[in-house]
Amino acid sequence: MKRKRIRLFSIVLLLAFCALSGRLMQLQLFQTESYSDHKINLLEESVTQRTQQLVIDEGRGEFLDRNGVPLTFTEKNVLVLFPFLDQMEWPVEKVADILHVPASTIQSKVKEANGPIIFGGKEPFRLSEEQMKEINSLEIQGVFALTKKFKSSDVPASQLIGVTGENTNEFHERYPDRVKGANQKIGVSGLQENFDEWLVAEEEAKLIYHVDARGGPLFGVDVKYLAPANPFYPLNVKTTIDADMQLALEEVADTYHIQKGGLLLLDIEKSEILASVSRPAMKSRDPFSGGATNYMLKALIPGSVFKTVVAAAAMDEGLVDETRLFPCDEDIRGGAAEKPHGNINIKSSIAVSCNRTFADLAKELTEKDDHLLDEYAEKIGLIGDISWKGDVFHYEDFPQLQVSDGRIFVSNDERKDSNYVSQTGIGQREVRVTPLGIANMMATIARGGEKFQVSAVSSVQYQNGSNMFSFPKQKIEGETITPYTAMKLQQYLRGVVNSSEGTATYLQTAAYTIAGKTGTAQTGNYRGEKVKANELYNKWFAGYFPFEHPKYVLVAVNMDVTINEGGIYPIFKDGVDAIYRLENQ
Template sequence: MPNRIRGISVFILCAILVLLLRLAQIQLLEPESFGKHHINLLEESVKQRAQEFLLDDGRGEFYDKNGRALTGTKVPSLVLFPFLKDMDWDVEALAEILNVTPEEIEAAVRTAEKPIVFGRPLTEEEMEKINRLKIPGAFAVYKETDGKDTIAAQLIGVIGENGKLFRERYPDRSGSAKTPVGLTGLQKGFDEFLIPDENSRLVFHVDGKGDPLFGLHVRYISPANPYTPLKAIMTIDGEIQREAERIADLHKMKKGGIVLLDIETNSVLALVSRPNLDRANPFSGDGSKNFPVEAQIPGSVFKTVIAAAAIEEGIVPPDRQFDCDRPITGEGEAERKLGVLDFPASFAQSCNYTFAQLAKELAEKDKNLIEKYAERLGLLEPVGWRGDVFRLPDFRQLPDEEGGRVFLNDEERRDKNFAALTGIGQKNVRITPLAAANMMAAIARGGEKKQVRFVSEIRYADGSTMFSFPEQRMAGENISPDTAKALQKLLRGVVEKEKGTGSALNRLPAAVAGKSGTAETNRYAGEKQLLNKWFVGYFPYEKPKYALAVVNLEVFADEGSVLPIFADMVKYLHGKGS
């Protein structure tokens, strides 16, 4: 009997000890990250006895170069709490300020189970009048919008609640499964800076039935740190971005993009990707992709690389002629007969035979030459800004950006047929529209290639600067200034010459230099092959200010010309006087 009592006592003591340890775990050790699901018990306990209305998730926001908010716009709003339905309050005075009937307000409150936003956005005067009424449960506050109308949507990127990802990225940081994290685009790249410390909300304590506790006191809770949330100041101009998106939609761009760079600062002024992002299902369909930073088949745009290599390697003397009635193999007749052309005319009219032949000669001279010049023009590595930022080594502004390529392996480098097709931007050649625009900017500058900035600086909440992203050169060699000058003349010839593939752009208010491209893809609609159509260039030719790339992906041969889009952008920017 004593042994039995002793055993029961030990069991009870062990059970009490386990309970005490569990209680310590809940209340002392892991109150903000409990169990395998890392539940924030403090937050959950508050939810059980409070009604909350989120005003701002506390995440840092993006602004355009002129300081206009691109995400998280704050709208003056009227918030009504549902306990108003059980009170006598001055609904008539509120209705008079809003110019609505009292019945409309009462109906909204009567059906509400949680705090709601009522009516249209308020004016500053209306906000002051409403808050002077001091109605418990009726507050005029600034409410963050849902971002449905955000421009440059794919560039800025998507955020979402992902507790597992949050814990992987920030194991030493407090937060919950509902803390928004950057999943794509700049939101992903700048997540370390934008992740919220605390949100802003209205909190009202209730009992189990939802009735008020502690009188009718609603608390406003906001971050205590005056320096957060941080602001990411982008290089894009919101006005230009909106117009670029309008032009893309006007010309019914279904799949593709537009990239506009400021040549002097090598910064993105506008970046459009189509189709639009579906915010209800952000990872479904092509709207989830940012096509300007994805590597595409460039077609004849890549002839710019072959031209640069041929000039520097001295294989195109002024008197050299090419039979452009011949196909790229050199045997038989080409589908598009252009006659006998010199090198500048071959470039202007985009003669495939010329550049297939030159590519083979370059490969015979050195199998790595084509890739060498692609690298010198900045087409192989991602071109977005990267560098050390505080404790973040090799920080990339846009981690989703892809690099380019010329060949897949050494066998392809040694194959003459591969070299010929590579010379006209086919086979395994891939470049991004962003890199193509950056190549044009480098040529316009005299050959110097630079990294592309999307964000110029990070600011504290009070407007002071936390970090400025300097202009930076891209690593590696450049083409020579003489080669750049020769390329400038070739690119101008594409537009200026009567039979140039860009001659439709010759009567614009600003002189354009550039290169067209029509690339065959391995995709078909029925029996019709789909093509990628490009035009990349810069303007004004005499004093270059803008580099522009326009690409329409997977269109039929008789549709989707990008020249009208390019032309409309040139006309808009010239008319803008910027």
Template sequence: MIQKRMKSLAILLVLLLLSLTGRLVQIQLVSTESFSDHNVNLIESSVKQRTQVMKIDDGRGDFYDKNGRPLSHEVIPVLVLFPFLNKMDWPAEKVANIINEPEYLLRYELKAAKEPFAFGGKTPLKLTEEQSQAINDLKIPGVFAVKQKLEHDGTMAEHLIGTLTKSDELKAKSYPNRGLSPDTYIGITGLQHTFDEFLLSEGESKLVFHVDGSGGPLFGVDVKYVEPANPMYPVKVITTLDSDIQAAAEKLVDRHGIRKGGLVLIDIEKSEIAAIVSRPKINQRNPNENSGSKNRMLMQDTPGSVFKTVTAAAAIEHDLVPPGRTFNCDETIDGKKEPKKKLGTLDFEKSFSQSCNRTFGDLAKEMTDIDPDFLLSYGSKLGLIGQTGWQGEKYHSNFKQLDKEESGRVWNDKAVKKDKKLAAHAAIGQQDVQVTPLAVANMMATIARGGEKRMVTAVRKVSFNNGTTAIDFPAKEMEGERISPYTAMKLQSLLRSVVTEPKGTGASLSQLPYEIAGKSGTAQTGIDKRELNKWFAGYFPYKNPKYALVTVKLDSNDQEAGVTSLFKEMVEEIYRIETSSPVPD
């Protein structure tokens, strides 16, 4: 009986030893990089237990304005402290004297630390070059002055720049053969998405210090600075934005209480986005939340009377508005008595400056007999219909700079374009007409250039870390027909009259430091809710055009103010910036 029990116990011990041996083989030889159902990398976990790491740069490429100033981050010299200093006798007083901070603050932050950190909390203390040199000259283990990349809480032009995710599912779908780590970000909206292949991290830059089992330093093992194996990364995406003007634009849009809408500013000569603001803001806690993540400046909406510019171009080129022709602006577009806005009898120029619907309804009915496609045709000639952003052949594929840019349209159903009543309503920017604020700005830039229509760029180039250019984006013209130089000149005069005429809808802009040409627009978008889109689009200076600007407030109501005042203050702010501290381009 005793022998039988001993044999059973021996067998049990052997099985237990075999099981433990098998487990050790699995841990140390078989599943070292994907242990358990959680795919734990045991090698990495082991290394983490023996090291303390301070990340300096995540390795993902970054965005800069046209003058090379970072838009979403800054790189500053900081004081890095490792928590094992708590177990050492180190000259804290010397470090405190160098950075001009009390010694007790150093020790207080250090006492609470479990990982290496930059002294100063969420806003680390920014060191001078002299302070950085003096700290590193002390050669204290666990005390370093390094340059660290710090992400801004609020990114400039956040909708244009876009958002990121660590989603393993999306990474596997987008880059099935890359084997990206769980900590790697990829772009899902904006420029972060369209330029993602350039921006992907090639590895972090970090400080690594080896420690013993109790967390103390392994003396004789120096701190290591680890950086990506490829010195060409991370890349720099040089955008077309002017960060001074962009910052001013965002403040003004918020000051004017724009809940839905924004503004877009184009450099006319270069056909570049100088500033762009979309509201509502992105929800930083849930950046993919639907309403806030959309860039309204790239989305279709109803333009209202801004679209009369297209009808005017068609009427001019078909000689429908000879000198002396007048229109009864006491009647609505449907020939009824105007209940509110009685303007009397007006000629073509005053009809445009005072925004008489009847005039452009009548012209549309006449144009429908000549060419039922006139609105689509002239919208295209003015760079308003279709996509506006830069696109072209790059790396054997059609590359588009702007993410999810929508195309403008005139008709939902082309079969109704011969209906004169519907054509009249479309001619004043109602009915089915949908355009993006960016395209409206491009229309104004096209007119200011005398009819030359171009694609609009948001990025000038992508540079490698050593400064060489990886890819650039030369200016490109938009395909298709243009308006004649004569028509462009007449449109310029009409747009200027909106501001110079005493009863013009833009008369409040007549005293600005730049001469303005432009067009207002109010569109009904929700009849039941009495919702309105309010626009002002134009360019300046009139005689030497430099900027095209669109301001828009979407889904507002009758009682809310329009956006002409926002346009006005934006022009004043640009004048202030450009005359006080000009930055060479």
């Protein structure tokens, strides 16, 4: 009996020993880099517990503007000090002389430090190249002059670029084969999210030294520099943004206190986004508190800007020429117009933005074919696949941007209701299009009917600046408006600005000659009591310039403003003038 108990006890001990050995093998051999469902990297965690380190570069790829100027970071020459300096004699006076600061200032910072510090803290002391050479020539352990990357607190085109965040589970869902750097940041919006696979870091660059339980040097004062071994990575994304133009238009938006809306600038020839300003501005510390939405890619009510599509369709379909007159003393229902203009033709109707003309034409078009307005919105580049999309490596139809789908009608029933069609013809009812789509429409007209996909990124680059992949200019497949219709629209849109009766004569004093279209869209919302004075509108102007040799498209929208506030013409004019100054400085 006793022997049986001993045998049983021995078996239990053996099983416990096997279980413990298996657990140790799991920790030490099999799951060292991806332990548990949370994919914890045990090697990294053990190193973190017994080291102090200063990250010089997180290792994630960055975003550059069209000229290679960093958008998401700045590089600064800084002085790095390690806390063990407080426990040793070192030539602090020599370092102080090079920096032209008291030695006591440096000593006090070291004394307060719990880990490696950048001298100067949040506003680091910037070193010249000469100061860096002098400090590093002293060869003091624990004292390093180096170039460090700092994340920009205010990123230009922040909603377009997007933000990053830490999410271990999401990281492993996206990249199940990657175990290193499981806690690193991933893109969660904008270009950061779309281009995440190219940007995700392989390894940080950092200064590191081993410490004991009290934080003292474990193996002396030997500081090591660890960095990725591959000099070509991480990759950078070169955008089409022009940093100077971007900042200039952001200043315009803030000067006019745009609370909701923004400005979008396109290069007509290249079909590239040069600037994208969306308000409210994104808060760097809390990006999703209200400023994360990029209204330049969001479908909005366009109002009379949509009349451009109706005019194109009517001319292409042979429903109208300049001899036909419309009763612009009447509104779309046949009552007295708020602003009577008499009997006028299509050219004058665009100039004065006559609602009756485009309500009538919309009804005639839908009677002919109730999908014609949708078709011409695509033909002119307003809706459809308007942003760059194509095959990139193993991706099929890789999209650079996430753009809201535009629409003309919400249901087939609306196409058959003449009331709904009349309102659709003037850009109301259920019409929703993006500022990007409107910009692309204006670029299509300016090019004589050619339509191209719009790019926000020109290439993905290696660290040495050579291209890993370039995004070519791509035509939008499908039918377009005729060159003749495009030419007539160019003339008519110019008349909006330069004719005495045009709605945008204010823009005649702009630095460039402009062709474009106004829009004042009713949103159906009110600020406070539901009375006319509190009704909210989206105010638009979309145009291209210089008219004689089109180079740029600018779209400006001021959303949710009352009829007596948020004037769009000064915003647009100052935007044009800002581009002119940059072009001629």
